[in-house]
Amino acid sequence: MCQLLGMNCNVPTDIVFSFTGFQQRGGGTDHHSDGWGIAFFEGAGCRVFLDPAAAVDSPVAALVRSYPIRSLNVVAHIRKATQGRVALENTHPFMRELWGRYWLFAHNGDLKNYAPTHTGAYRPVGETDSEAAFCDLLHTLTAQFGDAPPDHDGLGQAIAAWAADTARYGVFNFLLSNGEALFAHCATNLAYIERRAPFTKAHLVDEDVTVDFSEVTTPNDRVAVIATVPLTDNETWTTLSPGEFAQFRDGVRVR
Amino acid sequence: MCQLLGMNCNVPTDIVFSFTGFQQRGGGTDHHSDGWGIAFFEGAGCRVFLDPAAAVDSPVAALVRSYPIRSLNVVAHIRKATQGRVALENTHPFMRELWGRYWLFAHNGDLKNYAPTHTGAYRPVGETDSEAAFCDLLHTLTAQFGDAPPDHDGLGQAIAAWAADTARYGVFNFLLSNGEALFAHCATNLAYIERRAPFTKAHLVDEDVTVDFSEVTTPNDRVAVIATVPLTDNETWTTLSPGEFAQFRDGVRVR
Numbered sequence: 001m002c003q004l005l006g007m008n009c010n011v012p013t014d015i016v017f018s019f020t021g022f023q024q025r026g027g028g029t030d031h032h033s034d035g036w037g038i039a040f041f042e043g044a045g046c047r048v049f050l051d052p053a054a055a056v057d058s059p060v061a062a063l064v065r066s067y068p069i070r071s072l073n074v075v076a077h078i079r080k081a082t083q084g085r086v087a088l089e090n091t092h093p094f095m096r097e098l099w100g101r102y103w104l105f106a107h108n109g110d111l112k113n114y115a116p117t118h119t120g121a122y123r124p125v126g127e128t129d130s131e132a133a134f135c136d137l138l139h140t141l142t143a144q145f146g147d148a149p150p151d152h153d154g155l156g157q158a159i160a161a162w163a164a165d166t167a168r169y170g171v172f173n174f175l176l177s178n179g180e181a182l183f184a185h186c187a188t189n190l191a192y193i194e195r196r197a198p199f200t201k202a203h204l205v206d207e208d209v210t211v212d213f214s215e216v217t218t219p220n221d222r223v224a225v226i227a228t229v230p231l232t233d234n235e236t237w238t239t240l241s242p243g244e245f246a247q248f249r250d251g252v253r254v255r
Numbered sequence: 256m257c258q259l260l261g262m263n264c265n266v267p268t269d270i271v272f273s274f275t276g277f278q279q280r281g282g283g284t285d286h287h288s289d290g291w292g293i294a295f296f297e298g299a300g301c302r303v304f305l306d307p308a309a310a311v312d313s314p315v316a317a318l319v320r321s322y323p324i325r326s327l328n329v330v331a332h333i334r335k336a337t338q339g340r341v342a343l344e345n346t347h348p349f350m351r352e353l354w355g356r357y358w359l360f361a362h363n364g365d366l367k368n369y370a371p372t373h374t375g376a377y378r379p380v381g382e383t384d385s386e387a388a389f390c391d392l393l394h395t396l397t398a399q400f401g402d403a404p405p406d407h408d409g410l411g412q413a414i415a416a417w418a419a420d421t422a423r424y425g426v427f428n429f430l431l432s433n434g435e436a437l438f439a440h441c442a443t444n445l446a447y448i449e450r451r452a453p454f455t456k457a458h459l460v461d462e463d464v465t466v467d468f469s470e471v472t473t474p475n476d477r478v479a480v481i482a483t484v485p486l487t488d489n490e491t492w493t494t495l496s497p498g499e500f501a502q503f504r505d506g507v508r509v510r
Contacts, residue, residue, distance in 0.1 A: 042307075042343045043342055043343060043344055044342075044343075044344040044380050044381060045305070045307075045342060045343025045344030045345075045346065045380070045381065046343070046344075047305055047343065048303065049304075050300070050302055052297075052300075059318060059321070059322045060318065060322070063314060063315065063318045066314070067314045067315070087298055087299075087300060088297045088298060088299075088300025088301070088302065089298055089299040089300035089301075090300075091300065095350075096352060097351060097376075097377070097378065097380060099378065100373075100378040100379060100380055101380060102380055118355075119402050120376070120397075120402065121352075121375070121376030121377070121397075122352070122376070123352065123354065123355040124355060125299050125300070125352060125355055125356060125357055126299060126300065142375075142376075147374050147375065
């Protein structure tokens with residue numbers, strides 16, 4: 001099983017604390033060592049750091065830990081290969097452009113006998129079911145809405161419908177972001193926490209590290225973090241149910 | 256003026272030596288400090304490292320210098336902003352997918368009154384003339400060839416024709432790669448060198464560093480390096496003429 005990590009905020013926030021614990025799951029406290037990646041939206045731009053090696057001893061991960069990039073939306077992934085070799089082109093998150101925005105996608109699971117048709121724009125470069133699904137999503141949105149994106153509600157509904165349809169093929173936990181919102185679909189494991197004032201101390205599960213968020217935040221900050229398994233052991237995380245779809249904007253789950 | 260650097264090889268080669276000199280041009284020996292980027296093809300996959308800060312004191316550049324990534328095709332760029340703010344979304348190289356391959360593009364120059372129409376796939380995320388041109392190229396190739404790429408000759412001819420057409424709008428030096436070939440168009444400044452056996456020592460212009468390529472190569476290696484201004488002061492570089500288009504495959508210029 002792969003590991004997913006996402007963050008959605010109302011002010012640019014660094015993810016160094018969460019990533020510190022998450023990184024240990026790539027060959028340290030867990031055995032997923034078939035590559036990893038993390039992508040940060042910064043304004044309209046996007047930085048994607050990929051490494052087909054294990055996260056726990058990756059020089060790229062060392063950079064990410066020591067170089068706090070402030071972002072409103074982050075998607076990260078540690079891979080346990082199911083479909084597709086261990087190779088850079090099969091390393092999540094994947095990035096494409098639609099409607100003049102970058103989109104990021106990372107998947108934990110396994111789709112069986114899944115073979116969407118790919119013509120025109122949005123064709124997979126690698127061999128994973130995950131990238132095939134991402135390309136199919138962008139195709140589906142283009143076919144449904146043409147040259148202009150729908151409003152927030154319409155977009156969320158379209159993605160939720162596509163996710164439910166695609167989940168018929170197998171295990172389909174994913175994180176998706178267009179830089180504005182973070183979308184999540186749970187098949188088996190996803191949990192989230194919404195942090196807001198009054199901020200307190202948090203302690204990692206995977207490494208003995210504590211951060212006092214009250215020292216690094218302002219009263220209006222809102223930060224949602226979502227992961228395959230909770231990253232801290234002294235906070236209350238909300239577990240998503242199988243088949244549940246969630247959308248986060250400005251650090252808050254949209255109901 | 257921006258600075259371009261490209262490499263095309265027949266065996267995966269690291270670019271640490273060339274990048275060491277090139278990096279100095281981003282705020283050290285030259286004054287281009289409006290961001291920089293470098294992208295490496297590794298198999299079908301692609302790693303893009305971007306930093307909107309100056310290259311000379313960038314922690315991302317320090318990683319690239321100390322972590323030799325072996326690649327057949329590399330495109331790098333140091334930016335002097337002409338059109339578009341200093342921002343991540345305006346930082347080269349740009350990446351898109353076409354025909355199931357990633358493509359990279361970096362531009363040095365300035366296109367005036369240039370406003371290609373962007374609908375459907377391939378729309379700019381940032382504000383640069385450069386990304387607009389790249390999107391226009393991918394549109395042009397799709398319109399011309401549909402769902403399947405042409406052969407090498409046909410592809411080179413189509414890109415050369417588009418480059419000549421677009422160059423009517425202003426200064427248009429660019430590097431482009433699809434992971435197989437490196438394409439270059441010269442408007443004002445581009446020079447290249449093809450290294451092959453017998454390999455000798457090379458000394459950087461921008462920093463007092465020498466490498467003996469005979470110690471790090473095999474007799475069959477072929478490496479072409481192309482840059483805005485020659486990177487070494489003891490080798491003979493070939494200067495491209497204004498309007499000249501060049502294509503490199505397997506470390507050799509295709510004639």
